[in-house]
Amino acid sequence: MKEHEKPLVTVILTTYNQEKYIEETLTSVFYQTYPFIQLIVIDNASTDGTMAIIDCLRSTAPAFQIIRNDINAGLCKAFNQGLALAKGKYVIDLSGDDIMIADRVERQVECFENLSEDYGVIFTNGCYIDNLGRRLNNHYRVDENGRSVAHIPSGDVYKNVLERYFICTPTMMMRTDILNQLGGYDEALLFEDFDFWIRSSVRFSYYYLDEILTLKRVVPASLSSMVYRKGSGMLASYYAVCNKAYDLNRDQQEFDLLAARIRTFIRKCLYAQEFDLAIRFRSLLNYIENPGWQTEFIVLLCRLHLPVNFAYRFYIKNLKKAPAQEGFGF
Structure with missing residues (x-):
């Protein structure tokens, strides 16, 4: 793929009171090997030093957009604020405490560009880390070559989504047009993943890329703990x-x-x-x-x-x- 043909990717980063991690998360976006990235940061009315760190980085880092909410609008509404500004062919939903491996965007774009239009989502393996950044375990167990030891569903995964939780949410890259067709995330809900999987996988195919490209942070205040x-x-x-x-x-x-x-x-x-x-x-x-x-x-x-x-x-x-x-x- 020639440089001028490479598609833009929008990274929508939502954050709330993540001053301990936001610099590392933003840096993981800045240092991607793929250069065609639109970064939109939505701060959901943080009360700690999150915004001070973002403002400090903005003065030295590549240009990115910031939305500052006066109240915590919730994860789904905050993401939709970013989606309304998204210009990329593909979208990544990134939390303010997760980390993208340097070639994540490049690898997923390369994969997406070789798939047919009926594929709406690419997801990968992920590695869980603690609050200090120490690696805990992988979402899918891997062999000595770093490949998943189990068969991971790909293609029409609607039945699999109904059956169990198996997709590592922050590893997803999505086609922007399918998000728009679905009306974005449902703002009446507290979380996005199960609902998005249900509404999208019944219409579009998913592709599993067998690599670890994202570090997912596990913290006591995460939504899953609620x-x-x-x-x-x-x-x-x-x-x-x-x-x-x-x-x-x-x-x-x-x-x-x-x-x-x-x-x-x-x-x-x-x-x-x-x-x-x-x-x-x-x-x-x-x-x-x-x-x-x-x-x-x-x-x-x-x-x-x-x-x-x-x-x-x-x-x-x-x-x-x-x-x-x-x-x-x-």
């Missing part, structure tokens, strides 16, 4: 996405997979003491199949309002130390 917090709103967002999937499903197998996923969310509702939401999940499940005695028993426990949240969060904190591999995370 799913078991009572009243966090996470499970309510999952309920909304399950309703969307119900409307999008194309065959009985997909309804079976959705039913199994709904059962897991009912259990999570018990652990998070989201009792009323568990009953709503159960009603949705009943449209697909008979819930069965095991699920009905869990719903009964929810109706009894058992105070199990503290005990379960203690278990999560002390026994689940590292992020899940092979896509069997929360």
Whole structure:
């Protein structure tokens, strides 16, 4: 591909109170081997020194755009603010504490340019790091050559998305036009990934590039840690996405997979003491199949309002130390 033919890539970086990590994250964008990058930074009303660091870097780094929100607009709305300004053929959604390996954009663009137009997303393996930048484990286990030891779904992954969490979210590069077709992220939700996977994979193919190109930081305040917090709103967002999937499903197998996923969310509702939401999940499940005695028993426990949240969060904190591999995370 000739230099003048290389497409522009928009990196939308959303940040909130990430003064410890934002400089390293921004630097990982500045030092990409691929030169055709539009960087848009959206600060979601940080109250720490995040913006001071961004302003300092702006005086010496390549030019980039900044949006400063007066209030925390939420992740999805902040991303959509950047998407409205995106000029790139492809988009990367980057958190203010994750790190891109130097040739990430180059490798993903090269791959995308060799795929047909029905491919909307490229994702890769990723490596989890702690707050000090120490490597913990990979999203997918790898062999001595750094290749995934398991088969990772590619192509039509809609059924796989219904079945389980398996995509490392920050590794994705997306076609800008499909994001626009979908109306961007759903701003009514607390998170973007499950909803985006459902709405996009039913229409577009995904491609797995078997390389580690992103370092994903694991911090206690991450959204994934909130799913078991009572009243966090996470499970309510999952309920909304399950309703969307119900409307999008194309065959009985997909309804079976959705039913199994709904059962897991009912259990999570018990652990998070989201009792009323568990009953709503159960009603949705009943449209697909008979819930069965095991699920009905869990719903009964929810109706009894058992105070199990503290005990379960203690278990999560002390026994689940590292992020899940092979896509069997929360």
